[in-house]
Amino acid sequence: xxxxxxxxxxxxxxxxxxxxxxxxxxxxxxxxxxxxxxxxxxxxxxxxxxxxxxxxxxxxxxxxxxxxxxxxxxxxxxxxxxxxxxxxxxxxxxxxxxxxxxxxxxxxxxxx
Amino acid sequence: xxxxxxxxxxxxxxxxxxxxxxxxxxxxxxxxxxxxxxxxxxxxxxxxxxxxxxxxxxxxxxxxxxxxxxxxxxxxxxxxxxxxxxxxxxxxxxxxxxxxxxxxxxxxxxxxxxxx
Numbered sequence: 001x002x003x004x005x006x007x008x009x010x011x012x013x014x015x016x017x018x019x020x021x022x023x024x025x026x027x028x029x030x031x032x033x034x035x036x037x038x039x040x041x042x043x044x045x046x047x048x049x050x051x052x053x054x055x056x057x058x059x060x061x062x063x064x065x066x067x068x069x070x071x072x073x074x075x076x077x078x079x080x081x082x083x084x085x086x087x088x089x090x091x092x093x094x095x096x097x098x099x100x101x102x103x104x105x106x107x108x109x110x111x112x
Numbered sequence: 113x114x115x116x117x118x119x120x121x122x123x124x125x126x127x128x129x130x131x132x133x134x135x136x137x138x139x140x141x142x143x144x145x146x147x148x149x150x151x152x153x154x155x156x157x158x159x160x161x162x163x164x165x166x167x168x169x170x171x172x173x174x175x176x177x178x179x180x181x182x183x184x185x186x187x188x189x190x191x192x193x194x195x196x197x198x199x200x201x202x203x204x205x206x207x208x209x210x211x212x213x214x215x216x217x218x219x220x221x222x223x224x225x226x227x228x
Contacts (some may be wrong), residue, residue, distance in 0.1 A: 035215070045216065047215075099161070101158075106154075106155050
């Protein structure tokens with residue numbers, strides 16, 4: 001069974017640009033969550049999607065958005081990139097019957 | 113609001129020695145508790161989890177953790193560490209609902225260094 005797949009693994013963007021990250025959950029998992037990991041703030045919850053609906057959102061500005069498709073794949077978008085958005089973005093998927101979250105390897109975003 | 117505290121930023125242990133990583137949490141109800149491990153450049157791997165029942169839980173790679181409600185703690189232990197255990201360890205707390213409507217709250221992590 002394939003794990004959580006995040007693409008791309010690495011990205012370099014310029015301030016002011018926007019970026020889209022992709023996450024394919026484990027087959028059969030309908031919940032997808034996104035986290036930002038930085039050396040200063042650690043791991044912080046961005047948002048969670050379930051059956052194409054955002055169920056909860058962390059304390060991030062509106063520049064951070066996401067969506068989920070009918071096949072449970074999810075994308076997150078960051079607009080008007082700032083230097084402080086440089087981070088490892090992790091996606092996790094979860095089944096309805098299991099509270100264990102399975103994480104992908106992450107997308108390393110560098111904003112220059 | 114929930115929070116997780118891992119008081120040790122770095123811990124150095126000799127190979128073969130025992131290990132205990134500390135975790136304290138603050139949560140309004142009985143939470144789900146997790147320990148994850150992260151190797152450099154990698155995602156998070158679940159070591160073990162506590163939902164209810166026996167307060168001593170066994171995980172993968174020889175790790176165990178003990179839930180102590182009175183101390184709001186969930187410390188991770190291993191009787192004998194191996195050089196491959198060198199990594200970043202994160203304690204996390206999640207909602208009891210299990211539906212995952214709220215995200216996990218993580219501690220800042222403990223960096224484990226293994227001395228030969």
